[in-house]
Amino acid sequence: MTDLTQAAASRLLIDTNHNRRPWGLLLVAVPVFLVGWLVIWPTISAIARTVWRLDADGNYGFNLSSYVFFFSDQYSLNNLGITLWTTGMCALLLLVICLPIALYLRFSSGRLPAYVQGLAIFPLFVPSIILAYAFIRVLGPNGMVDILLNSVGLPKIRTPYLTPWGPVIGLVWDNIPLTVLILLAGLGNVANQSIEAARDVGANRLQVFWHIILPRISNSVLVALSFSILGIFSAFTLPYLLGPASPEMMGPFMQRTFREVNDPLNAITQAVIAFGFCIVFGLFYVRSVARNQGG
Amino acid sequence: MAALSSNRQRIDWPGIVFAMLLSTAIILPLVVVGTWAFTEIWRYPAVVPQQFGLRFWNQTLSRSDVWGALTLSLQLSTVVTLLSALICLPAAYAFARLNFPGRNILFFSFLAGHAFPKFGLLIAIAAIFLQLNLIGTFWGVVLIQLVGTLMFMIWIPVAAFQGVDRRMEEAARDAGAGPLRVFWSITLPQAGPTIVAALLLSFVGTFYETEGAWLIGAPGIRTMPVLMISFINNQMVIQYGAVLSVLLWVPSFIALMFARRVIGGSAFARGFGA
Numbered sequence: 001m002t003d004l005t006q007a008a009a010s011r012l013l014i015d016t017n018h019n020r021r022p023w024g025l026l027l028v029a030v031p032v033f034l035v036g037w038l039v040i041w042p043t044i045s046a047i048a049r050t051v052w053r054l055d056a057d058g059n060y061g062f063n064l065s066s067y068v069f070f071f072s073d074q075y076s077l078n079n080l081g082i083t084l085w086t087t088g089m090c091a092l093l094l095l096v097i098c099l100p101i102a103l104y105l106r107f108s109s110g111r112l113p114a115y116v117q118g119l120a121i122f123p124l125f126v127p128s129i130i131l132a133y134a135f136i137r138v139l140g141p142n143g144m145v146d147i148l149l150n151s152v153g154l155p156k157i158r159t160p161y162l163t164p165w166g167p168v169i170g171l172v173w174d175n176i177p178l179t180v181l182i183l184l185a186g187l188g189n190v191a192n193q194s195i196e197a198a199r200d201v202g203a204n205r206l207q208v209f210w211h212i213i214l215p216r217i218s219n220s221v222l223v224a225l226s227f228s229i230l231g232i233f234s235a236f237t238l239p240y241l242l243g244p245a246s247p248e249m250m251g252p253f254m255q256r257t258f259r260e261v262n263d264p265l266n267a268i269t270q271a272v273i274a275f276g277f278c279i280v281f282g283l284f285y286v287r288s289v290a291r292n293q294g295g
Numbered sequence: 296m297a298a299l300s301s302n303r304q305r306i307d308w309p310g311i312v313f314a315m316l317l318s319t320a321i322i323l324p325l326v327v328v329g330t331w332a333f334t335e336i337w338r339y340p341a342v343v344p345q346q347f348g349l350r351f352w353n354q355t356l357s358r359s360d361v362w363g364a365l366t367l368s369l370q371l372s373t374v375v376t377l378l379s380a381l382i383c384l385p386a387a388y389a390f391a392r393l394n395f396p397g398r399n400i401l402f403f404s405f406l407a408g409h410a411f412p413k414f415g416l417l418i419a420i421a422a423i424f425l426q427l428n429l430i431g432t433f434w435g436v437v438l439i440q441l442v443g444t445l446m447f448m449i450w451i452p453v454a455a456f457q458g459v460d461r462r463m464e465e466a467a468r469d470a471g472a473g474p475l476r477v478f479w480s481i482t483l484p485q486a487g488p489t490i491v492a493a494l495l496l497s498f499v500g501t502f503y504e505t506e507g508a509w510l511i512g513a514p515g516i517r518t519m520p521v522l523m524i525s526f527i528n529n530q531m532v533i534q535y536g537a538v539l540s541v542l543l544w545v546p547s548f549i550a551l552m553f554a555r556r557v558i559g560g561s562a563f564a565r566g567f568g569a
Contacts, residue, residue, distance in 0.1 A: 024395030028386040031445055032401050038442045039408045042419035049422070101317075104309050112310040119317040125547045126325065127503040129520045130540045133527055134324035137331060137537075142339040144327045150340040173320070234412030236506045237520075241527055251414045255510060264422050271415035282410035290403050 043275070046268045053265075066269040078247035080273070086167055086239070086249055087232045091225050093172045094179050098224070101176075102183035103213070106190070117180075124177040128170070132241040135170055136161055166242030167249060171235055175228045182227065186220020187213070223288045226281035234274050250274050331537035351534035361539070364522040371433070371508075371518060372501040375440045379497055383448035384490065390449065391456035402453075405446045417510050424511060431515040439507035444497040451496075455489035456482070499550040503543075519543055 053063050070076045098120075105117050123131070138144045140161040149156060160166045190213055198212050236251035243249060248256070250270060258267035275282075330344065331337070335351065337344035355361055389395070390402050408416065420439060421430065429435030459482050467477045505520040512521065523543065526536045 022395070024389040024393035024398065027389035027393070028395075028401055030382040031386045031449060032404060034382075034442060034445060035404050035407060038420055038423075038438065039411075039416065040404075042416065042423050043411065045423060046419035100309075101313055104313060108307065108310060110307075112307055112314060116310060116313045116317060119314070119321050122321050125550065127505075127520065127543060127547060129503070129505055129523045129527075130328065130543060131324075133523070133536050133540050134328045136527065137327050137533070138324045144323070147340055147342055151342050230409070230412055234414035236414045236509075237524075241524065250412075251506075254414060254418045258418055258421060259510065259513065264425060267418050268422050271418040274412045274415035278412045278415075279410075282412075286403075286406045286410045289406055289409070 046272050046275075050265065050269045050272055066265055067273070069266070070269055070273060075247070076253075076270075079250060079253045082164055082247040083233060083250045084277075086164060086171070087229055089168050090171045090175065090232050091229055093168070094175055094228055095221070095225065097172065098176060098179040098183055099221075102180050102187055103209070105180070105184055106187040120180045121177045123173055128174055128237045129241075131170060131173060132238055135166070135173075135242055139166075139169070161242060162244050164244060166244075167235070167239040170238035170242050171232050174238065175231065179224045179228060182224040183217065183220055186217040186223075189220075190216045219288065223285060226285040226288075229281045230278055230285060233278050328537050328540050331533060332541045334534065334537075351532070351538055354532075355535050355538040355542075358535075360517070360522060364517050364519045365542075367517065368502055368519040371436060371440065371516075372498050374437055375444060375501045376494055376498045378437070378441055379444040379448045380494060383445060384452055387449050387452035388456055391453045402449075405449055408442065408446065414506055414510075417507055421510055430511060431513065433516060436508050436512045436516050436518075439511050440501045440504050443504060443507065444501060447500070448493055448497050451493035452486065452490050455486035455493075458489075459485045495550055499546050502546050 050066055051062060051064060052060060055061055055063050101116065101120055105113050105120075126134075136143065139157070139159055141156075141159050143159070143161075146156045146159075160169055194212055195208055198208050203211070234251050234254070235249065236255060239249040240252040240255070243252070250273075254267050254270045254274070257263050257270060332351070333347050333349065334344040335348040336346040390398065417439065420442075424430050424435050424439075429438065463485075464477050464481050467481050468474075472480070503520055504518075505524070508516060508518045509521050509524065512518065517525075519539070520543075523536065523539055526539060530536060
């Protein structure tokens with residue numbers, strides 16, 4: 001009897017769903033339209049407008065001159081170089097800092113690990129603009145670090161403010177929480193039994209890490225790195241406020257080309273070049289998220 | 296197992312090292328900013344400010360640009376969050392419950408924005424807004440920030456709607472409740488807390504959104520973070536920035552309190568693809 005009603009109910013549900021078919025599309029129409037208009041279309045349009053445009057004679061045609069300019073202009077190349085250096089350095093530092101923290105959090109419990117986890121996630125709730133201000137007050141000239149060093153009779157530091165290290169420190173700080181969270185979620189998939197089994201046959205900590213843990217979390221490591229690389233490559237606020245004026249990272253460079261130099265064409269070219277450098281990480285990241293949500 | 300329990304007896308050296316390093320790197324900078332906000336005189340090289348006081352709170356709060364930016368930021372965040380809720384919540388319900396052609400591909404299309412470096416995408420959008428004369432306007436900034444909230448405001452509520460107990464809905468329907476009544480009395484109370492958390496995240500996220508506001512809004516639209524940029528770049532009085540930082544941090548703190556249930560677990564990290 002109950003089985004029958006349940007079957008009937010589920011059939012009813014399917015039927016009503018069937019009847020509502022057009023409704024579903026209608027309900028999702030506006031957000032989907034926004035994604036199409038403000039994500040997909042700008043991307044296509046950016047590529048189209050930089051390769052298919054007016055030439056000197058006023059004819060539309062295939063024209064790569066803005067890309068040729070970018071890759072032959074030393075200033076642009078320096079900016080690209082500093083961006084690649086910053087992104088690579090941040091990725092490396094994030095891995096070196098966050099992997100030990102995540103490993104520690106995965107294999108311990110109690111109040112101290114809870115405190116460590118709380119601290120590691122805390123930067124998520126500090127807007128990067130406040131971070132930039134705090135950075136200047138602490139590591140800037142005559143900042144807190146200088147004050148403390150001076151009080152124990154040590155010389156001042158060479159401040160990283162307005163050097164390439166400024167954005168690196170800021171961006172690493174900003175990206176610690178999500179990197180730790182993603183790595184921690186990946187470590188959740190490593191079963192205690194497999195580690196104990198390896199210990200039983202005499203594997204030491206390093207061997208356990210290398211042969212048991214690392215292969216199982218390599219996907220999470222790649223996801224975490226892709227996510228931070230996508231954010232860092234075109235970061236704007238922290239490089240703009242903490243970095244050197246020249247060479248500058250792609251974010252401030254694009255912003256200046258667009259607003260101050262008033263040259264949308266070259267700004268879009270820079271954006272497309274940024275897309276090109278990030279496409280592998282972007283696709284990998286999206287594929288991982290989609291697979292996770294779908295599965 | 297024996298190894299694990301004997302580990303627990305030992306002093307947790309790695310934990311102590313991590314706790315000390317992270318405390319220094321994460322708490323110290325914020326304490327310094329907090330101290331500056333309540334400082335009247337702090338000359339190098341004193342370790343502690345010479346004079347504490349609230350003078351600069353008065354001065355900061357009597358600046359008209361601060362109030363202008365605060366009102367504008369609150370307006371923007373409210374408008375964006377309401378619009379986002381208005382268009383995203385029905386869509387989330389449809390994705391969670393209804394079956395329609397193209398459902399999966401449309402659902403994952405919201406990921407598209409995350410496949411590109413963000414500022415590059417903003418430049419591409421700005422180029423389109425330039426032709427539409429939306430640069431430097433309130434609604435231009437609303438649009439750009441609205442796009443930023445879409446994924447959060449759809450994916451989190453979808454999970455919430457999927458988590459609602461279907462059997463309770465069916466029971467209510469069997470007892471003669473109409474679809475609206477079922478939605479109002481059964482579905483919404485169960486999905487409610489998560490949806491509120493999503494709303495809060497999008498409000499706070501919009502409040503702090505700097506890059507879109509700076510690129511699309513300047514010079515007409517000066518939100519709090521944009522004002523803060525100019526304070527960092529051109530303001531000689533250090534305390535203005537410190538007071539603004541403390542003020543700006545309040546909404547973040549509220550979000551921290553409310554959104555813990557969403558952010559706590561690995562479910563959140565999974566949303567980022569872990």
